[in-house]
Amino acid sequence: MEVYAIDLASADDNDLLEISREMGLNISLDRMKYLKQYFKNRPPTDVELEMIAQTWSEHCFHNVFKGDVVTEDGRIITNILKTYIMRATRELNKEWCISVFEDNAGIIDFDKGYAIAAKVETHNHPSAVEPFGGAATGVGGVIRDILGVWGEPIALTDVLCFGLLDTNYEDLPPGVKHPRYIYRGVVAGIGSYGNNMGIPTVSGAIFFDRGYTGNVVVYCGCIGILPRELYVRNTREGDFAVLAGGRTGRDGIHGVTFASVELTEEAEELRSAVQIPNPIVEERLRRAILRIRDEKLASGITDLGGGGLSCAAGEMAYRSGLGIDVDLDKVPLKAPYMTPWEIWVSESQERMFLSVPEKNLERIMEIFQEEEVEASVVGRFVRSNRVRVFSKGRVVCDLDLEFLFNPPKVTRRAKIPELTHIEVNLGEPRDLGEEILKLLSEPNIRSKEDVIRTYDHEVRGCTVVKPIYGDEAGPSDASVIKPLKDSWMGVVISCGINPFYPDPYWMAANSIEEAIRNNTAVGGRRIALLDNFVWGNPENEENMGKLLRAVEACYDFSKALDAPFISGKDSLYNESPLGPVRPTLLITGVGIIPDIRMVVTPNLKKEDNPIYVIGLTREELRGSAYLRLKGVDGGEVPRVDKNLSKKIIDMLVKAIDEQLVLSCHDISEGGLGVAAAEMVVATRGLGIEFDVSKIPSETRRNDYVLFSESASRFLVEVDGNKSRRFEELFSGIPFNRIGKVVRDIGLRIVDSKSKICELNSSDIKKAWRGY
C-alpha cells in the first residue's frame, strides 16, 4: 500500500518548503512550521498532508477574505468577508433570504412555496491551460453547486474575459496560449456542457483586453429552483456516506492548489490538474438527485468540486457536528493502482456526496441504478470530531476536524493606491455619428450573437426574455425565466461588470449599480446580488489595497441600494508572466418580476412616443469605451450617488408597474449615444430623434454628453398618453424629455436647432451586429 509518512519533525525551514513544493501542497512556510509543531509526536501521512493542503487552500478556505488585513494607517480589519459583504446582508435582514453564504449556493424565496438558488464560480486557471475542458467543467461544477442545495438547475450564465483576438504570436511569452485559441475552446466548452445538460444559457458578457492575455477569466453561474420544504440539511450519526456519479480518476489532482499558482510555462505540466467533462453523466446524476430529493430519501447533500472527496467529506461532517469514516476501497475508480491520497483529493467531475439514513439506502440505490448512475456507500457519519480514512483495512488519515477547519490566520498588508489625476486632452471630433458607429462595432460593445446562438437559450421552454432580443437580434438588458408552470412570476437575471474603471471603489460601485439597473430595466425588483472577485496576488500590497476598496464599496452600495449579497466567491492569485490579471469584479443580479407579461424590452414601440433620459450626465469618462477608443486615459471615473440611485431605481419600478414605460434601456458602456443606437438595433422601422441640449448634464461638450458613462441613467420610451403621469413620478429627480420615436430614420441627434448627425438604421445594425 502506497502511503508514506512525512517526517516534519526533523525538517528545517528549507526542507519544509521543499516538502510543500515537492508534494504540490502550496502551503506557506509559516503554516508548514505550524504543522511541524502540530505533528511533533507523530509524522503525518501523505494523505493527511494532502487533506490539510486542500482544506487550507485559498480556493477552499478563502484565507485572505477570512484573515486579517492591515492597512498603511494601522487599521486591522478581521475577516473582510464578514466585515463588509456579509454585514450588508445581515443589516438589510431580508425575510426573503433563506440561506446566504452558508451552503453551496445562496437561496432566496420565490413563489408558491418554491425558492431560487443561485451560484457563480470562476474557472480561470483550468481554462488557461485547457480551454475546452476548463470551461466545460466550470459549468459542470456550478451546476453541481445548485444540485448541492437540492436545486433543479434552470438557467446558466457566463461572463468571459479574453486577451485581444488579434494579438501577435511573437508578443506572447512561453506558457501563455493565444487568446484566439483560448476563446474558441472556452466558448465551445461552455456551449457543449450547457447544451448537453439541457440547461439554457441565458445571460452573460464577453470582454477583450490586454489585461486578460495571460489570465483568461471564466465566470460560470447557475440558477436553480427547489420546493422550500425539500431543502434538507440534517445529517445524523449513523447515516451512510454515499458517493454517486462519475468514477474517480487521476484527472483534476491538485486543482485547488493549482488554482493559486502563477501560470507559467511549467503550468502546462499541470494539465492533469484540469478535469475531464462528461455532461451526460451529470445529466443522469441530476435526474437521480432530483428524484431522491422529491422522495425525501437523503438527509444531506454536497457536491464534489475543488478538493474532491476530501473536501466534501470533511466539510459535510464538520458542518453537521459529526465525524466521518471513509473507506477508499469502496470508491469506484477510473484507473487501477491509484494511491490513497490521489483517490482522496482527485477532482474528477460529475460526482455528488450524500448522507443517507439506513432505512432509505436501498431505495436510493434503486434510483441510482434506474438512472444509470454508479453509486457506492463509501463511509459512515460517526459521533466524533475526526475524519478517518481507511485503505486496505488500515487508517491512512486521522485528523481532528476542529484543527483542520481552523488553520492559522493569514495576515495581508494593504496599500491603497492613489489614482493620479490625468487631464484629458482630446479635441472634439467633427462627426459624432461616425464615433457612434465606431463604438458600436468595438469588440467589447458589439453584439455577441455569433457566440450566443451556439448556446441553447430556449431549452426547457421557460425563457421569456432571451439574451438577444427579437427578430432584429438586439441587445437585452437582462434575461427573464418563467420557472413554474402555475405561476406568472419570473426570475430576472442580470450582470454588472466594469473592469476598465481604474478606481477599485467606484469600479465595484458601478458594477453593483449596473447589475441592478439592468435588472430594473426589464422590470426586475427585490434584487439579490452575487459577488465574484478575480484578482492578482493579494500578497502584493497594492493588489490587496484595491481589493479592500472594492469590498468596502460592496458594503456601501449593497446597503444603500437595498440589495443584499447572497453568495460569492473570490479567485485570487491570477498571475502570469504578463503580470496580474486586470482586477475584475462580476456582480450578478437575481431579481423577480411578479408577472412576466409585464416585462419591458428595449425595442421601440410606436411613432411619436416621447423619449426620456432619466438621471444626470456628468463629465465622467475615465475608463469609458469612448476614451479607450481614442487611446486616452484621464478625467474622472463615474461615481454613483447612493440616494439618487435608489430614488431612480424605485421610481422606475413604479413607472413600469403603472405601465407608463413601453421600452427601456440601461445607459452604460458607450454612454447615451450607444444606448440610443442599441434601441434602434432592436427595432424594425422606427428610430429615435433627440436633442442633446435637453439632456440633464453638467457638461455641454457634445461628445462628452453622448459618451460619458455616468451611473444611474436610463433611456425610456413612454406611452404618449401617459407622459404627464410619468413626469409627475420623476419630479425632483434629474430627467428630461429629449426627443421622440420617429419613423424611417435610425438615429437623428440635434443640438437645439442644428443637426449633429443622422444615421440610418441599417448602418447602425451593421455596425453593432456585423450584418
Added chain:
Amino acid sequence: MNANRFKALVLRTGGTNCDLETKVALEELGVKTEIVHMNSVEKKNLLEYHLIVFPGGFSYGDYVRAGAVWGKRVLAKLRTQLEKFIEEGRLILGICNGFQVLAEAGVLPGNGVSETPSIALANNSSAKYECRWVWIRVENNETPFTTAMRKGEVLRIPVGHAEGRFLTGSEEILNELKRNEQILFRYVLPNGDDANGLYPYNPNGSTYDIAGICSKKGNVMGMMPHPERAFFGWQLPEWSGRPPERGDGWKIFKSIVDYLESYR
C-alpha cells in the same frame, strides 16, 4: 374538450432533456402523459398509448452520430412492438434528437422499420450549434400532425441543434418524399417564400429546406424545430403589450389531439 382518454408516452434516456416541456405541452391539451426511461420501457405495453414522443436532447451524448445509439437501442428493445404500433396507425412524433433517432432507426421515412437509414441529419453547414427562431411553411396539412393549420401557412418555431442538415441517401429518395407528400415543413423566408438554402433562414443547410417529414402513411413524424418551445405566446421572441395566448407550436399538438378525437 376532453382529451383525457388519450395517453402519450414520452420516452427518455440518459442525455434526453426536452421531455418535461413536451409533457407540459401535451398535458395542457388534456393528454395523459407519462415520461418513461428506456430502462423501464419493457414494463410498459406500448399499445396502451396513442402517441409516442421521442423528445429532444443529446441521447447518450450523441457521441457517435446524433441519435445513432438511441436509434439502435430502440430497435433492439422495441422493434416488434413498435412495428405493431405503427401498423395500427398510432402516432409517433420525433422532435430534434427524436427526429434523429427515428431517422437512425430507419422508422422514417419508411413505412415501418427499415434495416438501413435512408435519410440523415448531418452537421449543420454553419459548422456550429444554432439556437434561433425560424420560419417554416406547412406543405401538407392532411396528416395527423398538421390538421390544425392551413397549407402554405408560415409557423414560427425555434431550432436548437448542431446536427440538423437533412440529407437523403439518393435523389430518388427525395423525389419519393416529394411524390408522396411526406414533406410537412420547409424552412422559408419570413414572407413565406422558399429559403432556397439561404442562411440563416435555412439554419442548417438542409436539402430542399426540409424541416420535418412524415412516414408514407403519415402517422410518424419527425421535425428539427421544437414546437414545445413555441407552445405558449410568452415563449415567442418578440411581443408588444400582452403576449398572445399561444405560439405556433401549439397547432402541432392541437392537430394531434384533433386527429385522435376524430379517429377514435
